Amino acid sequence: MTVSEYLKQNTVAYHDAAEKLFNSQKIFSKTFTLEDYKKIIRTNYLMLLHSEDKIFKELDEYSEKLQLSDRKKLPLIEKDLKSLLLEKVVAGNELELISLHEALGAMYVIEGSTLGGNVIAKQLSKTDGFDDVTFNFFGCYHENTGTMWKSFKETLDAEVHENNYDEVLSGAKKLYTFLLNIN
Template identity: 70%
Template sequence: MLSEYLKRNTAEYHDAAEKLFNSEKIFNRTFTLEDYKKIIVTNYVMLLNSEDKIFNSLSSTYEGKLQLIERKKLFLIEMDLESLSVKETIPSYDIEFDDENEALGALYVIEGSTLGGHVIAKQLSKTGGFENVTFNFFGCYHENTGSMWKTFKEVLDTNVKEENYNEVLSGAKKLYTFLLNLN
């Protein structure tokens, strides 16, 4: 199954991202608003430079199956930046996806961060200093987070042929590398 293949082959990237963002501080409740702003800004730069390219690379086959309109998150993270009063000048970077399979791999990274973001939002909402944080990006699917992730994995697992797994993995690694190099 492609979803398991991606999970297994991107584990080191996922772990590096958790380390980069000091994720352990989230669960021991020492995560600060400045730490949160760093995560939001970094994810914003990732989405700003990749979201349109990913969605433009996907064929209409995936539009309905993945509910692509509901998976767009750039506008949500822009709302978070505004509510956090982050007014940094955000540089533009170049990232390209060679084909639809690479775009699916990149979307795997974004959807995975949404799944993790749901946990982050839930935990931080119980942490002092986060009472007024809206979590538009991390809480975007609300109670549908699990079902959105499950649907995404099912579509990957049933629509991508095994001979294309490495191309999907390439897209996931490409976006993870982009994200990890932003800091």
């Protein structure tokens, strides 16, 4: 089993909890509101604000392999905050990543959310009330979303030895827990 399969299998409950928190089922029934969207953007902003620099710092030696310069999302979500007239704030809790492997796990969560975000952006762009919304964060990779996800997963699977799977999972769980506890 690859580390990406291991992560997918062992983070299902966290992923489902995040979907529930954000009322994701409403996206496909076209009952998702602008307020629901603002909640997702605000929460993801706080997650990125408190994690992106830490993750990228830990992953510096993999910068080229992971194309980190193309994966920065904080500036994009800040544009969404501004367009939605949301204020920048800070989270009440801190995120601590203690290793390269934990950072890879956290990155898995962020990159996975980008994959889902692309679907969300496409769906919401067809929903009433979202005509003027620019999906900078959720549409960050545009038509390259699948390619970027595949490239990330391939690097992750190639670089992480089975002995480190639990440490990578720990990083993913830490970021999910941080995200789920933002209020």
